[in-house]
Amino acid sequence: MTRATKTRKGRPKSELGPPANGNRTRIRARNEDNILDAALEVFADCGFKGATIDQIAARAGMSKPNLLYYFRRKRDLYLAVLERTLDMWLEPLSAIRADGDPAEEIRAYINRKLAFSKLRPTASRMFANEIIQGAPLLGTVLQDGLRGIVDEKAAVIRGWASAGKIADVDPYHLIFVIWAVTQHYADFASQVEAVVGSGLSDRKFFRETEAAIDHILLRGILPPER
């Protein structure tokens, strides 16, 4: 109340989050990006409840009310971060081509998924956090979209198995195994690091990991000939 107390009011009040006109501002685009980047890190490190808006705002270089100006609720921000990376998470699976060489398609899928774990480990960890706790906030969003793609690709893999081009393994379990293994190196990186002292960001270790996974999943553990 420094001076002047007449008629001014800041805004129409009810909807001050989104932009009035349809398209977004330069400043808005930049800030939303910074916020989403910061939120990804903090949510991955602390989980949904553990993360605080203050923490994210500080990391994004702004005040808490300013962050809330762009994302009205913590949950909104959380879901925005997940949606932003969902496509990247699903892309490797989508890229499987039914008309390619089966063994090579699967090997390429494994390697793409591992590359994602290397490139976006925090995104992987954030998904892991959410799913471990039963996907309470992501809910059906992920699962509906997921099931369709998985069913589709499982059919492709089953076709390969029926044609004798790959071993006769259940396609769903094959997909689960690939998910499990490739994501393990991102989600449980702290454990891997504790045991062997390296992570996927180490180029040499990445190549070794890739080779070992490819070998085990494609050729198995049993000796080459008996």
Next chain:
Amino acid sequence: MTRATKTRKGRPKSELGPPANGNRTRIRARNEDNILDAALEVFADCGFKGATIDQIAARAGMSKPNLLYYFRRKRDLYLAVLERTLDMWLEPLSAIRADGDPAEEIRAYINRKLAFSKLRPTASRMFANEIIQGAPLLGTVLQDGLRGIVDEKAAVIRGWASAGKIADVDPYHLIFVIWAVTQHYADFASQVEAVVGSGLSDRKFFRETEAAIDHILLRGILPPER
């Protein structure tokens, strides 16, 4: 202040948590058990920060101050739950025998680990939560104990590989792959359920899972002969 305000005081005050004499009471044993059971569920579902003492106390059928009477701090309870299941978590690996048949030892290890995921899925999820967030509270406790056993068993596996009894795969990666796959069905159960509609508690699905994992890890994905 109903009446009588003379000399009585409840307790010596400073140490009222632990029992005065060495051994524990019947009531204490029962309550601690209930609390640890309840805490495991809640911590697995919500993570450390997300879980509340009230929630755990309610699930254990007692008041919050009463729970705090047995476990003075939330962190104490958290660590107690982890320690209580750590042995079960490590046991399958410890049970690997250097003088057994290599392929059978590894297959048995895989199956023991999967059985743990079936029997104690919440324990697995609680460990997963902790490790994903960098094991901030478990810290070196798990990792020190872990590394020793892993190094030991990795040496055993390496010996088998050198002797040509199994394929020449890096033993550490082999262990990571087995961890990843077997724990996946507990930690990401909600995702598995969303895709195929079943979990390890379904006997038929459990047998299928066991068979698929054994097949992929032992024999690989490539067709049996070319």
Next chain:
DNA sequence: AAAAATATTGACCAATCGGTCAGGTTCGTT
């Protein structure tokens, strides 16, 4: 330049939560 829209913040609030405390009840022992 002035008005309008957008961006930013300090101060504040209500709810939640970890933990304390004084006192009361039950249990085991003699």
Next chain:
DNA sequence: AACGAACCTGACCGATTGGTCAATATTTTT
């Protein structure tokens, strides 16, 4: 019965935190 130890609870407190609001600063538009 009685006495101390163990067990239990309602009430409370301080700190944290998600979210609001009025007011101000900055940018964009006319």
